[in-house]
Amino acid sequence: MLLAEMGLDYELILVDRKTEAQKNPEYLKLNPTGRIPTLVFDDQPIYESAAICLFLCEQHPDKKLIPEQETIKRAKFYQWLFYLNASLQPELMVYFYPQKHTTATSNHEDIKQAQEQRVIDMLTLIDQELEGKEFLLGDKPSACDFILFMLLHWSSGLKKPPLSFPNLGRYLQVMAKRKSIVDVCKIEGTSLDIYT
CATH class of the missing domain: 3.40.30.10 (Glutaredoxin)
Known part of the structure; x- marks a missing residue:
């Protein structure tokens, strides 16, 4: 994307x-x-x-998909890039593949349920961050927004999906209209219908 x-x-x-x-x-x-x-x-x-x-x-x-150097926005860019990549994405991987995170042959559903709550807590944090902003860093998109969109899309099957959050829902609808996202999702065969 x-x-x-x-x-x-x-x-x-x-x-x-x-x-x-x-x-x-x-x-x-x-x-x-x-x-x-x-x-x-x-x-x-x-x-x-x-x-x-x-x-x-x-x-x-x-x-202009990364803020200028030596600015607080650049620091925030790094913060969110690393949070999405090193915090949210690994939590989602445990949710999607619980069997890879235990030697137990059963009770994978217990891991999945615990992970779902952890992910929802993280989505709540990001939802609050988006309050009053169109994109994660403000009024212009950054590279972080494309990673966030991907992770939110992966999360669409949660009991409390990203679309059910006020700011994440609005954000997803805006991002899903970007030509780059539409074009790439067509190539990958990924439906964006839930955002319309």
Whole structure:
């Protein structure tokens, strides 16, 4: 989404997660963590979403998806980028894959229920942050907004989904109309119908 928002030329190679193509030897040569995404730039692979976002933003400051250096907004950008990537996303991974976080052969539902409440608490924090703002950092989108949109979309099946929060719901409806998001979701076969 960030590449599309920036209007950059790139070649997209979709990785089939259903067949765990990210674990095949060819992909692991690029990204030994076996996770998605990976950006190859000048024949050098870069992985970890936050690192990719920072790299793209610093390569293209003219796109204004990262605040200026040495400003409080830049510090807030880092804060939210790392919170989304290192706090919210791992909590969602435990929710979606509880069996990978225990040696117990049952009671995965207990883990899932506990995680759901943890994620809802985190969404409540972000909902409060969006009070009176169109985007996470204010009136202009940043790279953080594309990561947040992705994570909120993943969370749409929660008992208290992001759309049920006043500010997150409004935010999702705004973000889901951006051309970059619409275009990428079409390519990936991701429906945005719930936001209309």
